[in-house]
Amino acid sequence: MKQFKGAMSVVFACLLILTMVMASCAPAPTEVSEPAADAPAAEKTEAPAAAVETEEAEEASTDAEEVAPVKEDLVFAVVPKITHPFYDDVLIGLEEKAAELGVEVQWVAPPTGNPAEQVQILEDLINKGVDGIGLAPLDAASVGPVVQQAADAGIPVVTFDSDAPDSARVAYYGTSNREAGRTEAKYLAEAIGGKGKVALVTGSLVMANLNERLEGAKEVFAEYPDIEIVDVYVTDDDFAKGLEVCEAMLRAHPDLDGVAAVSMTGAVAMAKILADPAFAEFKDVVVLSFDDFEDTMKGLEAGTILATMVQRPQDMGRYVVQGLYDLNAGGTTESVDTGVTVVTKDNMDSYK
Numbered sequence: 340m341k342q343f344k345g346a347m348s349v350v351f352a353c354l355l356i357l358t359m360v361m362a363s364c365a366p367a368p369t370e371v372s373e374p375a376a377d378a379p380a381a382e383k384t385e386a387p388a389a390a391v392e393t394e395e396a397e398e399a400s401t402d403a404e405e406v407a408p409v410k411e412d413l414v415f416a417v418v419p420k421i422t423h424p425f426y427d428d429v430l431i432g433l434e435e436k437a438a439e440l441g442v443e444v445q446w447v448a449p450p451t452g453n454p455a456e457q458v459q460i461l462e463d464l465i466n467k468g469v470d471g472i473g474l475a476p477l478d479a480a481s482v483g484p485v486v487q488q489a490a491d492a493g494i495p496v497v498t499f500d501s502d503a504p505d506s507a508r509v510a511y512y513g514t515s516n517r518e519a520g521r522t523e524a525k526y527l528a529e530a531i532g533g534k535g536k537v538a539l540v541t542g543s544l545v546m547a548n549l550n551e552r553l554e555g556a557k558e559v560f561a562e563y564p565d566i567e568i569v570d571v572y573v574t575d576d577d578f579a580k581g582l583e584v585c586e587a588m589l590r591a592h593p594d595l596d597g598v599a600a601v602s603m604t605g606a607v608a609m610a611k612i613l614a615d616p617a618f619a620e621f622k623d624v625v626v627l628s629f630d631d632f633e634d635t636m637k638g639l640e641a642g643t644i645l646a647t648m649v650q651r652p653q654d655m656g657r658y659v660v661q662g663l664y665d666l667n668a669g670g671t672t673e674s675v676d677t678g679v680t681v682v683t684k685d686n687m688d689s690y691k
Contacts, residue, residue: 413442415663416464417473417656418457420501420546422448423576424632425603425652426475429499432656433473440664445469452543452576454478461485465492471663472496479503479547495666499655501548509666511674512658514650516548519679520555520601523627523648526681527597530625530645534565535596538588540605542576552601552629569595574604581608589621597625603632606647610638631682639684649690651677 417433419426430446437444447464449456454477462485464472472489474496476482483506486496490507502511527537539556541549553571560566569592574581581604589595589612600606606628612618613626628635628647638644654677662672682690 410470410667413470413664413667414445415442415471415473415660416445416447416469417659418460418464419446419448419475420457420477421452421576422450425500425630425650428652429656432653432658433660434656435653436657436660440660442660442664444660449477452477452545454481454545458482458485461489465489465494468492469494470667473659473663474498474503474508475500476503476506476547477501478545479505482506495663497659497662497666497672499659500652501546501551503547510662510672512655512662513675513677514548514679515676516551517555517558518676519629519648519650520552521559522555522679522681523552523599523601523629524556524559526646527599527625527627528559528563528566530627531566531596533563536567536569536592536594537597537599538569538592538595539571540574540581540585540588540598540600540602540609541571542574542602542604544571544573549601556599556601572605574602574608576602576604578604578608581605582611585609585612586618589618589624593620595621595624597627599627601629603628603630603635606644607632607634607638610634610641610643613643614641636687639682639687642684646681646683648679649682650679 415437419429426448433444433446447460449460457477458481461472461474461482465485465488472494474482474486476498479502482503486503486506486508489496496506496508498508498511498513500513501516502508502513504511531537537560539553541553543549557568560568570588572584572588574584585598585605585608598605598609600609606626609624609626613621613624626638626644628638628644629650631647631649635644635647639647658675658677665672680690
């Protein structure tokens with residue numbers, strides 16, 4: 340019995356030793372701690388700088404391909420209606436934008452106001468293979484077929500100053516002439532108190548833009564039952580003829596109250612006549628004009644012209660070049676109404 344108890348003691352001792360050894364070999368328990376209150380938040384992982392730059396370069400390259408011209412050395416031809424001081428400012432805008440975009444602009448003006456001459460110029464330009472044409476149509480109907488001919492040849496045509504809306508032209512940049520005529524007539528109607536006799540003076544009965552101004556003016560005067568349009572007079576945009584026509588107009592209508600000139604020549608001629616003491620009896624005739632030529636502004640200063648509808652020809656020129664450039668780059672362009680500013684003696688020093 341004593342031997343059995345001794346054996347059991349030995350076994351118990353061995354088990355105790357083995358348990359202690361295993362406990363000493365076990366890993367120490369992991370202590371979990373709360374994050375410090377002021378520990379910095381984890382930062383988001385960003386793509387390597389080189390990768391970002393590569394993506395931006397690829398995007399820029401794609402954008403450049405979308406707007407780059409399809410060919411170098413682009414040549415645009417611009418055809419006004421006639422040689423006239425108004426187009427000097429258009430040419431300034433053309434040349435500024437052409438220099439900015441690195442394209443060539445050829446200015447080709449008809450020698451007279453004959454629509455057939457303008458059509459011939461357009462046909463020659465198509466045969467030369469210019470890259471785009473800016474056109475101020477003398478007569479919208481006459482240029483329709485040749486504008487279609489240009490479109491068929493892949494030459495885009497945009498119009499400025501006057502429009503050919505039923506042709507294949509892509510866009511028109513210029514004054515909404517009917518609306519400008521309405522603005523002028525409304526100003527004159529109010530200036531004469533909504534009643535009296537008025538005359539309309541135009542530079543041509545062929546030019547579409549001038550005819551649109553006449554139409555707009557007639558629409559407004561028709562809204563005034565006490566205003567009578569005595570007649571429409573034509574100067575052919577010739578100052579000497581303008582003097583002759585306007586003098587005859589005044590003698591034929593000694594009770595005339597107002598004159599709406601839809602081009603510069605008639606108003607400048609009226610200003611010269613009204614400054615002549617021989618026509619002192621007409622000093623109260625109210626004269627409205629178009630554009631801001633030197634003689635027109637002198638008339639404003641002297642009081643012989645009450646107001647003038649000033650267009651924005653330089654903007655027209657800029658839009659023409661930009662539009663043709665965009666079309667050659669595979670892009671699009673939209674028509675733009677460049678608008679008018681009513682300029683009087685009060686704002687003649689600040690309207691620009």
